[in-house]
Amino acid sequence: MPFDTPSDASLAPLWAPLAASTQPPARPARASLTPPIVSQDAQRSIMDLKEKPTRMLKLDSLKVACSSCNLRELCLPVGLSRSNLEKLDQMVASRRSVKRGEALFHAGDPFQSLYAVRTGFFKTRVSSEDGRDQVTGFQMAGELLGLDAISQDRHTCDAVALEDSQVCVIPYHRLEELSREFTELQSSFHKIMSREIVRDHGVMLLLGSMRAEERLAAFLLNLTQRLQARGFSPSALILRMTREEIGSYLGLKLETVSRTFSKFQEDGLLEVKQRQIRILNEDGLRRLVNNSTC
Amino acid sequence: MPFDTPSDASLAPLWAPLAASTQPPARPARASLTPPIVSQDAQRSIMDLKEKPTRMLKLDSLKVACSSCNLRELCLPVGLSRSNLEKLDQMVASRRSVKRGEALFHAGDPFQSLYAVRTGFFKTRVSSEDGRDQVTGFQMAGELLGLDAISQDRHTCDAVALEDSQVCVIPYHRLEELSREFTELQSSFHKIMSREIVRDHGVMLLLGSMRAEERLAAFLLNLTQRLQARGFSPSALILRMTREEIGSYLGLKLETVSRTFSKFQEDGLLEVKQRQIRILNEDGLRRLVNNSTC
DNA sequence: CGGTAAGTTGAAAAATCTCAATCACGGTGG
DNA sequence: CCACCGTGATTGAGATTTTTCAACTTACCG
Numbered sequence: 001m002p003f004d005t006p007s008d009a010s011l012a013p014l015w016a017p018l019a020a021s022t023q024p025p026a027r028p029a030r031a032s033l034t035p036p037i038v039s040q041d042a043q044r045s046i047m048d049l050k051e052k053p054t055r056m057l058k059l060d061s062l063k064v065a066c067s068s069c070n071l072r073e074l075c076l077p078v079g080l081s082r083s084n085l086e087k088l089d090q091m092v093a094s095r096r097s098v099k100r101g102e103a104l105f106h107a108g109d110p111f112q113s114l115y116a117v118r119t120g121f122f123k124t125r126v127s128s129e130d131g132r133d134q135v136t137g138f139q140m141a142g143e144l145l146g147l148d149a150i151s152q153d154r155h156t157c158d159a160v161a162l163e164d165s166q167v168c169v170i171p172y173h174r175l176e177e178l179s180r181e182f183t184e185l186q187s188s189f190h191k192i193m194s195r196e197i198v199r200d201h202g203v204m205l206l207l208g209s210m211r212a213e214e215r216l217a218a219f220l221l222n223l224t225q226r227l228q229a230r231g232f233s234p235s236a237l238i239l240r241m242t243r244e245e246i247g248s249y250l251g252l253k254l255e256t257v258s259r260t261f262s263k264f265q266e267d268g269l270l271e272v273k274q275r276q277i278r279i280l281n282e283d284g285l286r287r288l289v290n291n292s293t294c
Numbered sequence: 295m296p297f298d299t300p301s302d303a304s305l306a307p308l309w310a311p312l313a314a315s316t317q318p319p320a321r322p323a324r325a326s327l328t329p330p331i332v333s334q335d336a337q338r339s340i341m342d343l344k345e346k347p348t349r350m351l352k353l354d355s356l357k358v359a360c361s362s363c364n365l366r367e368l369c370l371p372v373g374l375s376r377s378n379l380e381k382l383d384q385m386v387a388s389r390r391s392v393k394r395g396e397a398l399f400h401a402g403d404p405f406q407s408l409y410a411v412r413t414g415f416f417k418t419r420v421s422s423e424d425g426r427d428q429v430t431g432f433q434m435a436g437e438l439l440g441l442d443a444i445s446q447d448r449h450t451c452d453a454v455a456l457e458d459s460q461v462c463v464i465p466y467h468r469l470e471e472l473s474r475e476f477t478e479l480q481s482s483f484h485k486i487m488s489r490e491i492v493r494d495h496g497v498m499l500l501l502g503s504m505r506a507e508e509r510l511a512a513f514l515l516n517l518t519q520r521l522q523a524r525g526f527s528p529s530a531l532i533l534r535m536t537r538e539e540i541g542s543y544l545g546l547k548l549e550t551v552s553r554t555f556s557k558f559q560e561d562g563l564l565e566v567k568q569r570q571i572r573i574l575n576e577d578g579l580r581r582l583v584n585n586s587t588c
Numbered sequence: 589c590g591g592t593a594a595g596t597t598g599a600a601a602a603a604t605c606t607c608a609a610t611c612a613c614g615g616t617g618g
Numbered sequence: 619c620c621a622c623c624g625t626g627a628t629t630g631a632g633a634t635t636t637t638t639c640a641a642c643t644t645a646c647c648g
Contacts, residue, residue, distance in 0.1 A: 126495045130584045134499040148495065150488035180474045193487040194444035200494035201420045201442060205428040207501035208545035243627065251502035253605055258628055290424045537595065547637055552596055
C-alpha cells in the first residue's frame with residue numbers, strides 16, 4: 001500500500017523545519033500515539049457498531065466523548081488528566097459533517113463555536129475586498145478551526161472541506177466556562193492559540209524569505225511530519241488540495257508549484273503522480289529548506 | 295509640527311485595509327480615546343511628579359497601575375469595568391526599560407511574562423536554523439509582546455526595541471489566575487490572542503498575494519491607522535525602522551523598499567525624507583491596495 | 589569633521605508570472 | 619464498456635517583477 005493517506009491527521013504542529021532554532025526537537029514524534037489512526041470509513045463503521053445509529057445523518061447529533069476519542073492526544077484534550085478529560089465530554093456537544101467543497105463557516109458568520117477536525121481535511125482562506133484570496137492553512141484531524149473568530153465575534157475566514165469531513169463542535173462559551181474551572185484546560189487552550197501564532201510566524205518566514213523550491217520543500221516536510229504524527233507513512237502521501245491551493249498558501253502561482261514538483265522529480269527528490277507524492281530523499285528536501293545559499 | 299510621531303501607539307489593530315471583507319468597518323476609530331497620548335518624555339515627567347522617583351533606574355521597579363494608565367483603552371484592560379480594572383493593578387507588577395537596539399527577550403528564553411508596550415517601539419523577529427530572519431511585526435504602545443511563548447514555555451522570537459522603550463511586565467501565571475476569576479479579563483485576553491492570529495493572516499495575505507507597491511502601501515496605511523488610534527496625525531509619521539527591517543517584514547529587499555518609496559514620491563503619493571514620511575494622497579495608497587489589477 | 593550606518597539609484601541577472609497549448613484523469617451517459 | 623467532457627496538471631516561451639551587485643549620497647554620532 002504505497003500511498004496510504006487516509007483522511008486523518010493532528011494538531012498545530014508548527015513549521016518544525018522552520019521554527020527550528022526556536023524550539024526543541026519538535027516534540028518526540030509521538031511514538032506513543034495509540035494505534036495508528038484508522039481511515040474515515042473505518043471510523044464510521046466502528047461508530048456504527050458502538051452506537052448503533054440507523055443512518056449516517058444521525059451521526060451528527062450523537063453525543064461525543066473526547067475521553068474515548070483516539071485523537072485525544074492530538075486535539076484540545078492533550079495533556080488533560082483522565083478525570084478532567086471526562087469533563088470535556090459535557091462540553092463537546094455534537095458533531096457536524098461537511099461535504100467536500102462545502103464550507104464549515106464563512107467569513108462574516110457569527111461566532112458560536114470552535115471546531116475540532118475529527119476526520120477529513122480543511123483549508124482556511126482569507127479574502128480581501130478586491131477579491132484576492134489567500135489560503136492561510138490546511139487542517140487535519142485534531143486541529144482546531146475558528147480561533148480567528150474570537151477577536152470579533154465573527155469568523156474572519158472561510159473554512160472549506162477538501163474532502164468529506166467531520167468536526168466536533170465546541171461551543172465557545174462552554175469552553176470559556178470550563179477553562180475557568182479547570183486550570184489544565186485553560187492552559188491547553190492558551191497553548192493551542194499560541195501555537196497557532198507560532199505557526200503563522202513560520203508561514204511568514206516562509207513567505208517572506210524563501211524561494212519557490214524552499215517553500216514547497218518546507219510545505220511537504222510539514223505535511224508529512226503532521227501525517228506521521230497521525231500514524232501515516234512519512235514518505236508517501238496523497239495531496240488533498242489542488243496546485244492552485246498549494247500555490248495560494250505558498251504565495252506562488254499554480255504553474256510555479258507544478259514546475260517545482262517536476263523539478264523535484266527530475267532531481268530525484270520526489271516521485272510525483274498528480275496528487276500522489278512519494279518522498280525519495282527527505283534529507284535532500286531538508287537541505288533545500290535549511291541551506292538557503294548552497 | 296509636521297512630523298509628530300512620538301514614541302506611542304496601540305493594540306493589535308489588524309490589517310484593516312486587508313482583512314477588509316472579513317470584518318466590520320474596523321471598529322469606529324476609537325474616537326473616545328482619552329486625550330491624545332503624550333510623548334515618551336512627557337509621560338516620564340508625569341511619572342516623576344506622581345511617584346517621586348529619584349532616578350530613572352528606579353522607575354523600572356515602581357508599582358504600576360493599569361487603572362490610571364492612559365493606554366488602558368488600547369491595551370489588555372480594554373473593556374474591563376472600573377472595578378475589575380483595579381484588580382489588574384495587582385497583576386502588573388513592574389516595568390522594564392529597554393534601550394534602543396536591545397532585546398526585551400530572545401528566542402529560546404524561558405517564558406515568564408507577557409509584556410505590554412508602554413512607550414517606545416519594538417520589532418519581533420523569527421530566525422530559521424540557517425540564519426534567515428523575518429520580522430513578524432512592529433509593536434507600539436498598548437500592544438502585547440510574548441504571546442508566542444505560551445505554546446512552548448519559551449520565547450520563539452526576539453523582541454528588539456527600535457527606540458528607548460518601556461514595557462509593563464505581566465507575569466503570565468498571574469494573568470491565568472486572574473482570568474479564571476474574572477470573565478471579562480479572560481475574554482479580553484482571548485480576544486487579544488485571536489486578534490494576533492487575524493493580524494497574522496492579514497500579513498500572510500500581504501506576503502502571499504501582493505506585489506511590492508501594494509505591500510508598502512498597505513504597510514503605511516496600517517501604521518498610520520494605528521498611530522491615529524493613539525492620537526497622532528494620520529498623514530505624517532516618522533519611521534522607527536530601517537528600510538531593511540521594513541523589507542524583511544514585507545518580504546522585499548531593502549533596495550526594493552527604497553525604490554518603491556521613491557516611486558510613491560514621484561507619483562505624488564508621499565513626501566519622503568529618509569524616515570520622515572508625509573502622506574499626500576491617502577486615497578491613492580488605498581486604491582493601490584484595493585484595486586489589484588487596475 | 590571624519591567615519592559609519594542607512595538610504596538611493598542604475599544596470600544586469602534571476603526568479604516568477606502570464607499566456608497558451610497540451611495532457612491526464614475521473615466521472616457520466618450513451 | 620467506452621467515448622466524451624471538464625477540471626486539474628504539465629510544459630513552453632516570453633514578459634514582468636524583484637533581486638543582485640555596485641557606486642554613490644546623506645545623515646548621524648562621537
